[in-house]
Structure formats: structure tokens, C-alpha cells
Amino acid sequence: MVEILPNFKLVRPKTVEQAVAMLARSESAKLCAGGTDLIVNMRHGLSDVHTLVEISQINEMQELDLDDDRLRIGAGVTLNELARSNEIAKSFPAIHQACVAIASPNHRNCATVGGNLCLDTRCLFYNQSHWWRKSNDYCLKYRGTICHVAPKGNRCRAAFAGDLAPALIACRADIEITGPQGKRVIALKDFYREDGADHLKLNSDEIVTAVSVKSTAQNSAYKKITVRGALDFPLAGVAVVCNQTPDDGRSFSIAITGTNSSPVVIDVPELKKDDNRQDFFSALGNLVKKSVSPQRTTTIAAHYRRLSIAAITVRLAKTLSDEGSK
Amino acid sequence: MKQIISATINGTSCQDAIDDNLLLIDYLRKNKTLTGTKSGCDGGECGACTVLVNGQPRLSCITLAATCQNAEIETIEGESNNGRLSALQRAFHENLGTQCGFCTPGMIMAASGLLRDNPNPNDGEIRAALAGNLCRCTGYVKIIKSVRAAIGTSS
Structure with missing residues (x-):
């Protein structure tokens, strides 16, 4: 059951500077890009917003540049614009596959890259209507004191379920953040922290303006497990980038979403030419199982999510390492 | 405000x-x-x-x-013109793409958006474009058939 939207003031800045100033002016100001997640959450009473800073009119954030050196994706680029880029589909298959796996085409027409990277964490006990959560004494993530997923723990276990983040992290992306002090650039993998209630290292007066990766074409893929074929958040998802090493081995860059409160980067040793492939991939499966910690944040059992993400990771890694040798 | x-x-x-x-x-x-x-x-x-x-x-x-x-x-x-059904509306009507009709306005608008971008989509593209539109009645087969009919490639 959804409720009517609370009252708020809508402002629509034309530049990043204006947006930062508007965010700094009020503590309860919140950014809204496509709004495909935020508006639903607001209708569930999950946000106290007095000023909504809507950033779809900031042209400088809607640029998509691919030159010899870097691919730079403005945070305001919509997911369908990203999906339509043939160069990205060709050179960065994982980013393209993650992009078209998000929600439905109707969402992707307004949902943005920045919005997907800053997606709120999700949980069975959080993404519910106000009356549902109230009757359950709310939860640690919002208004409550107990995490119903892990009542003895001291932090929120809501899971990060963005699809683009693992694909971009596996491609070793950097993220550009603009605030009152100017622009800072950090590695995307350092942008998240393992706390469902506060998973972004982003101050309330800062805006994610772009994300960029080195423009070297790669052998990569993204896959997620969902209950439905479309319109669904990942129960778990994985992006794998596989590169050939000079001595004909394989190096992997792997990131996983949907299992923890932040994307999980898996440190995988190199697959040497003479290594036993079966042993390597079975060790990779075990490493993934050990690295992720899915909790009771979805209706699907955590154990299933752990096993299936390990299986999918191994499958993608195998396929990509075989493709590279052709 | x-x-x-x-x-x-x-x-x-x-x-x-x-x-x-x-x-x-x-x-x-x-x-x-x-x-x-x-x-x-x-x-x-x-x-x-x-x-x-x-x-x-x-x-x-x-x-x-x-x-x-x-x-x-x-x-x-805005789909019909002077009381005449649009090609999509007529195709949904003739191919029983509509049963209870509740999802139909959304289906037709999503299909209309698709056909502007891609005037001759294949079945996979039609399915992908309508992936975000749920229907409780038809089982989707007749909806896909209706869109296909609207582009004049009914098989």
C-alpha cells in the first residue's frame, strides 16, 4: 500500500553549483534524479524531505564521452541513453549488460547512472509501507532501534542492490563527486561502506557528477539472479572482467552486488597458464561463498543466494577465460 | 508550494x-x-x-x-484520430490483445514508444519493450501478436 507524497518544495537547478548550494542550504534537502526509487520510497514514508533538488535539467551532468583515454559517463545520463551506446556495448559488455538488466525500459527512460550508483539499500523490513513498518516497531535503518534481520547485531544489514556499481567497479571506475569545496575523485569501490543505514561516503551537500573508466576494450560480463525476468532488483549479481596476461594466463576483476550492504570486491589470484583449471575455478567458487554474506533481506533464502552467486561467478569466469583464448 | x-x-x-x-x-x-x-x-x-x-x-x-x-x-x-482507432488500438482490438483492458492503455503507450524508435521490431524487441507492463489476463501471447499486427508483420 502506498501513501500520498508528503509536502515538499521542488527546486530544479540548472548547474551543479546551484544544486550544491541548494543542498547546503537545508539539511533535509534531498537529491532526486530519475526518482524511480526515491519517489516510491517517499510514498512509503521512508524519507523526511523538505526540499527536493531535482537535477534532470543540469546539462553538464548528461554528457557521455568516450575518447582514446577514458570513458566518462555523466551521472545524469539516463540508463536507456547508456544502453543505446553501441561503443559501450562493444567495448564494455559488463556495463551494457548491467544497464539493460535494470528494472524495465519505462524506468530506464528516466532512471540515471548516478541514481543507480547511489541507490538506497533494500530490505524486507524496510521497503514496506508506513503502517507495515510501524506495526513492526520500524527498523534500525529508519526510525527504529533493532535490525530485524540480525537483532543481535549493531548495524543495518539492508543489501545494496544496484546493478551498475559492480560492473563499473570490476572495470576499476573512478567516481567524481562535487561539493562546496570543489571536485574530488575516488575509486568507485571506496565510495561504499558496509553499513546498510549509511552505505555511501557522500556528504549531504555533495553530488555524484560523473563516473569514468579507462577506455580499454575488455572481455567482461554481468549477470544477476532475480525472481522475475524484468522489473526486479538482483537477489545477487556479479560482474566479471577477464584479461589475458602476457604469459597467456588470465587475470580477473570481480565485483558482486545484492549480497552485502555494499558491493563486494573479490580478490582473485591470477590463473596461470599451467594451473589446473578445475582446481582454480572450484577455489574461486569457495572464495566467493566465503566473501559474500547475504542475509534475510529478501524473501529468497540467503543460502540460495550465496550458492547461486558462486555458481554464476564461476560460470562467467570460465566462459570469459575460454573466450579470451580463442 | x-x-x-x-x-x-x-x-x-x-x-x-x-x-x-x-x-x-x-x-x-x-x-x-x-x-x-x-x-x-x-x-x-x-x-x-x-x-x-x-x-x-x-x-x-x-x-x-x-x-x-x-x-x-x-x-x-491521444491515440485515436477523429474517432478512428490508431493502428495499435485496432490491432489490440482485432487480435484480442485486450481482455479486462486495465493494462491496455499502458501496453499501447509502451508499444507506441517502441514503434517510434524502432518501426520494425522483432518479437524479442517487442517483449523487451513491454517487459515492464504486466497483464493478468492475456498471457501476453496475444499482446505480442497485436503489436506485431500493428507493424504489418503478423505471421
Whole structure:
């Protein structure tokens, strides 16, 4: 059951500077890009917003540049614009596959890259209507004191379920953040922290303006497990980038979403030419199982999510390492 | 807070004073009495409220009306021309793509958005474009058939 939207003031800045100033002016100001997640959450009473800073009119954030050196994706680029880029589909298959796996085409027409990277964490006990959560004494993530997923723990276990983040992290992306002090650039993998209630290292007066990766074409893929074929958040998802090493081995860059409160980067040793492939991939499966910690944040059992993400990771890694040798 | 929105709805330009928190679906249904657009799940999950904003399918139940400033909005009411059904409407009618009809306005608008981008889509592309529109009656087969009929490639 959804409720009517609370009252708020809508402002629509034309530049990043204006947006930062508007965010700094009020503590309860919140950014809204496509709004495909935020508006639903607001209708569930999950946000106290007095000023909504809507950033779809900031042209400088809607640029998509691919030159010899870097691919730079403005945070305001919509997911369908990203999906339509043939160069990205060709050179960065994982980013393209993650992009078209998000929600439905109707969402992707307004949902943005920045919005997907800053997606709120999700949980069975959080993404519910106000009356549902109230009757359950709310939860640690919002208004409550107990995490119903892990009542003895001291932090929120809501899971990060963005699809683009693992694909971009596996491609070793950097993220550009603009605030009152100017622009800072950090590695995307350092942008998240393992706390469902506060998973972004982003101050309330800062805006994610772009994300960029080195423009070297790669052998990569993204896959997620969902209950439905479309319109669904990942129960778990994985992006794998596989590169050939000079001595004909394989190096992997792997990131996983949907299992923890932040994307999980898996440190995988190199697959040497003479290594036993079966042993390597079975060790990779075990490493993934050990690295992720899915909790009771979805209706699907955590154990299933752990096993299936390990299986999918191994499958993608195998396929990509075989493709590279052709 | 209120603001003035100027937009073109089904070819007619409008100016209205609206609340900042007014959703596009409420603006269309309540302010403009264009009740063809349906509110299904009311949370961006079913696609029944799909309308075209600047030619692209958008979910009006999670779109703020005030963000459609100067936009061209098209709803199911704008599909027919002088009382004649559009090709898509006729195809849905003739191929039984409509049963209870609740999802149909959203289906037709999403299909209309697809056909503008890609006038000759294959079945996979039709399925992908309608992936966000749920139907409880038809089992989708006749909906896909209807869209295929509308592009003149019915097999």
C-alpha cells in the first residue's frame, strides 16, 4: 500500500553549483534524479524531505564521452541513453549488460547512472509501507532501534542492490563527486561502506557528477539472479572482467552486488597458464561463498543466494577465460 | 508550494498551477480528467500508468508533474484520430490483445514508444519493450501478436 507524497518544495537547478548550494542550504534537502526509487520510497514514508533538488535539467551532468583515454559517463545520463551506446556495448559488455538488466525500459527512460550508483539499500523490513513498518516497531535503518534481520547485531544489514556499481567497479571506475569545496575523485569501490543505514561516503551537500573508466576494450560480463525476468532488483549479481596476461594466463576483476550492504570486491589470484583449471575455478567458487554474506533481506533464502552467486561467478569466469583464448 | 506547469497534452497546450508534490498520474486523471491512464500498483511496478513524455514511455505514478515542464505528454486518449482507432488500438482490438483492458492503455503507450524508435521490431524487441507492463489476463501471447499486427508483420 502506498501513501500520498508528503509536502515538499521542488527546486530544479540548472548547474551543479546551484544544486550544491541548494543542498547546503537545508539539511533535509534531498537529491532526486530519475526518482524511480526515491519517489516510491517517499510514498512509503521512508524519507523526511523538505526540499527536493531535482537535477534532470543540469546539462553538464548528461554528457557521455568516450575518447582514446577514458570513458566518462555523466551521472545524469539516463540508463536507456547508456544502453543505446553501441561503443559501450562493444567495448564494455559488463556495463551494457548491467544497464539493460535494470528494472524495465519505462524506468530506464528516466532512471540515471548516478541514481543507480547511489541507490538506497533494500530490505524486507524496510521497503514496506508506513503502517507495515510501524506495526513492526520500524527498523534500525529508519526510525527504529533493532535490525530485524540480525537483532543481535549493531548495524543495518539492508543489501545494496544496484546493478551498475559492480560492473563499473570490476572495470576499476573512478567516481567524481562535487561539493562546496570543489571536485574530488575516488575509486568507485571506496565510495561504499558496509553499513546498510549509511552505505555511501557522500556528504549531504555533495553530488555524484560523473563516473569514468579507462577506455580499454575488455572481455567482461554481468549477470544477476532475480525472481522475475524484468522489473526486479538482483537477489545477487556479479560482474566479471577477464584479461589475458602476457604469459597467456588470465587475470580477473570481480565485483558482486545484492549480497552485502555494499558491493563486494573479490580478490582473485591470477590463473596461470599451467594451473589446473578445475582446481582454480572450484577455489574461486569457495572464495566467493566465503566473501559474500547475504542475509534475510529478501524473501529468497540467503543460502540460495550465496550458492547461486558462486555458481554464476564461476560460470562467467570460465566462459570469459575460454573466450579470451580463442 | 505551487508552481505553474506548461505542457502539451495530446497536442493541446495547457498551463496549470499545481502542487510541487503532484504526481503526473494525478495531474492527468484528476486535473485534466484524462482517466484513460490507469493506476495499477501505484508504485512503478506494473506499467499500467505508462504515458509518453517527449515520445518516451514513462511511468506517470512515479513521475512528478512539475518535472514535465514544457514536455509533450501523450496519453491513450491521444491515440485515436477523429474517432478512428490508431493502428495499435485496432490491432489490440482485432487480435484480442485486450481482455479486462486495465493494462491496455499502458501496453499501447509502451508499444507506441517502441514503434517510434524502432518501426520494425522483432518479437524479442517487442517483449523487451513491454517487459515492464504486466497483464493478468492475456498471457501476453496475444499482446505480442497485436503489436506485431500493428507493424504489418503478423505471421
